[in-house]
Amino acid sequence: MSTTGYIAAAWVGTFAAVGAYAVWILRRGRRASELVPEEERRWM
Amino acid sequence: MTIDPTPVAPVAPPVDVSPSGRRPAPTSTSSRATRILGALSLAGIVALAVFGLAITPPDAQLGETIRILYMHVPTVSAAYVAFIVTAVGSVLYLWKRSEFWDLLAASSAEVGVLFFALTIFNGMLWGKITWGVFWRWEPRLTTTTVLFLTYLGYLAVRRIPTSVRTRATVSAVIGILAVVNIPITHKAVDWWRGLHQEKTIFGTVDPEMQGTQLFTAYLGLTVFLLLFAWLVIHRFRLAWLTERAEERSLDDAIAARRAEGVEEVAP
Numbered sequence: 026m027s028t029t030g031y032i033a034a035a036w037v038g039t040f041a042a043v044g045a046y047a048v049w050i051l052r053r054g055r056r057a058s059e060l061v062p063e064e065e066r067r068w069m
Numbered sequence: 070m071t072i073d074p075t076p077v078a079p080v081a082p083p084v085d086v087s088p089s090g091r092r093p094a095p096t097s098t099s100s101r102a103t104r105i106l107g108a109l110s111l112a113g114i115v116a117l118a119v120f121g122l123a124i125t126p127p128d129a130q131l132g133e134t135i136r137i138l139y140m141h142v143p144t145v146s147a148a149y150v151a152f153i154v155t156a157v158g159s160v161l162y163l164w165k166r167s168e169f170w171d172l173l174a175a176s177s178a179e180v181g182v183l184f185f186a187l188t189i190f191n192g193m194l195w196g197k198i199t200w201g202v203f204w205r206w207e208p209r210l211t212t213t214t215v216l217f218l219t220y221l222g223y224l225a226v227r228r229i230p231t232s233v234r235t236r237a238t239v240s241a242v243i244g245i246l247a248v249v250n251i252p253i254t255h256k257a258v259d260w261w262r263g264l265h266q267e268k269t270i271f272g273t274v275d276p277e278m279q280g281t282q283l284f285t286a287y288l289g290l291t292v293f294l295l296l297f298a299w300l301v302i303h304r305f306r307l308a309w310l311t312e313r314a315e316e317r318s319l320d321d322a323i324a325a326r327r328a329e330g331v332e333e334v335a336p
Contacts, residue, residue: 028133031194035137036122039144039187040114043296046183050303054098057310063094065313068102068306 098306106299113292120285128282134198135282141191143289144184147297149251151181152220154301159244162237168312171237174244175227176304180297182220189213208261212254219247233312 026034058066121139128135158174161167192210193203204210223243227236 028198031198032122032133032136035140035191035194036118038190039140042183042187042190043300047300047303050300050307051097051099054303054307054310055096057307057314058096058098060314060317061310062317066094066306066310068095068098068100 098303098310103299103302106295106302110292110295110299113288113295117285117288117292120281120288125281125285131199134195137191137195137198139285139289141188141195142286143293144191145188146290147293148181148184148188149255150294151177151184151297151301152248152251155181155220155223155244156248159241162241163245168233168237171241172305172308172312173301174241175224176301176308178220178223178244179304180300182217182224183300184293184297185213185217185220189217208257209254212250212257216247216250216254219243219250223247 117139121136125136125139127133131138154177155174158170158177162170162174192213196205197203223240226243227240229236
């Protein structure tokens with residue numbers, strides 16, 4: 026693989042991993058919100 | 070003095086106010102603050118991509134590979150911050166015995182492990198170009214592995230089925246002990262001779278990094294710290310909701326069991 030390929034892998038891999046983790050948290054957060062009464066999920 | 074008996078016309082409630090008079094609770098872990106933080110992070114990522122991949126020139130010594138360091142250095146810095154937050158949260162948990170500090174420590178450790186894994190990933194790609202191999206058991210990489218495994222162990226301990234208090238106490242002790250690895254890993258390049266290059270920023274080496282290169286490095290640091298804050302807030306809220314949901318589930322199970330007991334006793 027060329028240097029450009031490694032650079033692309035670094036950038037794409039980094040933001041893809043962070044993005045996937047963010048989506049995982051947000052989706053789980055939505056599901057968990059449905060199980061908890063309103064008073065327990067009032068954020069600042 | 071006469072008082073006008075006419076009542077004041079009631080003010081129409083805002084659209085987003087529930088019949089109980091309070092704003093409806095959010096149906097996710099998002100809030101106004103996290104949306105602003107998220108928008109700033111996204112704008113920062115776009116700016117970082119423009120500077121890191123297009124505007125910044127190749128380095129005189131590192132060439133194009135410096136573009137990998139624009140990912141490698143900010144991710145490791147954010148991971149160190151995350152692990153320090155875990156240690157501070159752990160100390161405050163042992164002092165205050167508050168669920169808040171326990172969940173903050175755990176949330177920060179998880180995000181830190183993600184960033185640290187990305188640091189290793191980017192470092193391996195950089196190593197393949199520069200050294201010709203993805204991995205060498207040299208001092209910095211060895212201490213990095215120990216640090217990574219320590220925090221994986223921290224997360225594994227948090228999954229052991231035990232009481233909430235025991236889990237929080239044991240993981241707090243590990244969270245405090247584990248942070249000692251950070252200075253050892255960071256100073257490994259100074260204390261032992263190895264392949265890894267010396268400190269890129271916040272160090273005395275690499276005087277070539279200046280101008281747009283240095284700006285891009287600090288921009289990357291800012292972006293990843295924003296991302297860290299955004300992820301930790303969401304992860305903390307998810308952990309909080311999960312704890313509340315588990316409590317409710319347990320309460321419901323106990324109530325159901327008691328109801329069964331009453332039915333059995335009844336003639």
